[in-house]
Amino acid sequence: MDNPIHIERRGHVFELTLNRPKANAIDLATSRLMGEAFTEFRDDPDLRVAVVTGAGEKFFCPGWDLKAAADGDAVDGDYGVGGFGGLQELRGLNKPVIMAVNGICCGGGLELALSGDIILAAEHASFALPEIRSGTVADAASIKLPKRIPYHIAMEMLLTGRWIDTEEAARWGLINQVLPADQLMDKAREMADLLASGPPLVYAAIKEVVREAEDMKFQDALNKITKSQFETVERLYRSEDQLEGAKAFAEKRDPVWKGR
Known part of the structure; x- marks a missing residue:
């Protein structure tokens, strides 16, 4: 074939x-x-x-x-x-x-x-x-x-x-x-x-957290987030897209996601 x-x-x-x-x-x-x-x-x-x-x-x-x-x-x-x-x-x-x-x-x-x-x-x-x-x-x-x-x-x-x-x-x-x-x-x-059309960095964070937390206790998974141990979550929190989301909300417009 x-x-x-x-x-x-x-x-x-x-x-x-x-x-x-x-x-x-x-x-x-x-x-x-x-x-x-x-x-x-x-x-x-x-x-x-x-x-x-x-x-x-x-x-x-x-x-x-x-x-x-x-x-x-x-x-x-x-x-x-x-x-x-x-x-x-x-x-x-x-x-x-x-x-x-x-x-x-x-x-x-x-x-x-x-x-x-x-x-x-x-x-x-x-x-x-x-x-x-x-x-x-x-x-x-x-x-x-x-x-x-x-x-x-x-x-x-x-x-x-x-x-x-x-x-x-x-x-x-x-x-x-x-x-x-x-x-x-x-x-x-x-x-x-x-x-x-949505925020790719948010999707990445969701998928990593869901995947890694599948066999973890709730509090252990949450602690891993708060201790900055999920790479995708930390990347999201430091990103241009995170700021863009807040700006778009304040300006009452659709956000423009760049994935960075």
Whole structure:
């Protein structure tokens, strides 16, 4: 496959489309390309928000490419920077990521979606962790999913591999919004443009605090902030944008964020 991912830049927005017919499954080479792409997104100061989706109308991503595995791709092979799919282990990613789930989202594809900050889904999308049926473990999902939705629902999905539709996914808080298929990308881009117009240094601070505080006691995390131990928070407090926000409020105008 010459172009397993398609990348488009729209102003401050970075769009990545997984494009591996028929199912958008991820092999080792594609995972490495995705890692390089997300690293570019992370490190480019002009890019503020990412949108990730799949090509076609049936599949977002089913995860690991079993056909590639049968041809010699090792499940413990070199996934590249960021681990499987290039995103879930990418260090220092302090920018918002929107997942636009356009169809079947299962296995490693669901783990990829869980790596985003906002998940939008087309009405016909569906979700599952079928690894149990092939005698393997959904490792990243076993860590993430019980923290995102009720424990017993997460365990049922992990232990049985059953599928859920978008109505149930929304009910458990797995996804933010369900949309008609033909409106999915319009909504994702609308949300991306909204975020891209916002304060990037604030987003960075939010993401670092949320990530680092996940397994900390409340007071320990708060103490870390007050003791100036979060780099992004300190950068925000010393920034031009912090002053710009106060000035814009006082002058009753929209702020102009520069990310510095």
